Amino acid sequence: MAPHPAVQAVIDLSAGAIGGAACVISGQPLDTAKVKMQTFPYLYRGFIHCVSSTYKQVGLRGLYQGTSPALMANIAENSVLFMSYGFCQQVIRFTAGLHNEAVLSDVQKACAGSVASIFSSLVLCPTELVKCRLQAMYEMESTGKIAKSQNTVWSVVKSIMRNEGPQGFFQGLTTTIAREVPGYFCFFGAYELCRTTFADYMKCEKDDIGVAPIMFSGGFGGACLWLVVYPFDCVKSRIQVMSMMGKQAGFFKTFMTIARTEGVRALYSGLTPTMVRTFPANGALFLGYEVSRKVMMKKFDS
Secondary structure, eight states, X not given: OOOOHHHHHHHHHHHHHHHHHHHHHHHXXXXXXXXXXXXXXXXXXXXXXXXXXXXXXXXXXXHTTTHXXXXXXXXXXXXXXXXXXXXXXXXXXXXXXXOTTOXXXXXXXXXXXXXXXXXXXXXHHHHHHHHHHHHTHHHHHHTTSSOOOOOSHHHHHHHHHHHTOGGGGGTTHHHHHHHHHHHHHHHHHHHHHHHHHHHHHHTSOGGGSOHHHHHHHHHHXXXXXXXXXXXXXXXXXXXXXXXXXXXXXXXXHHHHHHHHHTOGGGGGTTHHHHHHHHHHHHHHHHHHHHHHHHHHHHHHHO
């Protein structure tokens, strides 16, 4: 028997939060390298140079700058994402004339994930803004773009409130939504397709394919997401970090400026650490989500 919709929403929200925390813990240093390379591509020759330079300049803590807002961002994003994902699946069942427990196709689940990402963008944007600014703070100070300041979550939050007001937390929201909607169609579509392939090969249910196939499916979904939307993410990071110096141009103008002055290659700066990170981080995300959700569903059934 399916749980009450309110109970199902709490289960999805809680499982998404657990998955989000697992994602950050397993991939934060590589995410830091990605943001640094996106915002200052001319400072680093590549992924290894970025990581080693950061370690020499700031130490190991430099690779974990922004972990607190990253945890908040991922827990908030994924709890809302997976709760909305469950709700959007029910909406698709209703519009398609299916009963409440009908199994959706992989494409239908991809559509549900794509729509759900709009809701998660609203909670992701403010926390990711703080995370990106913290991650690129050293480069902003060392290049003289901003004065030296205290590099803490609270100091960045106070600075945004003082200089930009509450709306300042939503710098890059349009770009975030433009990234999330197609990205999560690919993310959930590739994840479900990969799980279906494993289930057919292993001749079992999708929920019983095991740990390694779930982690690989999550990593494959993440890889498809980033390959499709990476330029959007690069523009988003640039807008969120450079807006520390004052009002920043919008998505299209920033995109064209980067492409014209730095070349198309700059839009893919930091792709290597992103692709290296995607398998452990997104594998951990879906493993945390699927396992915790299954445990909570069993508790409800018993």
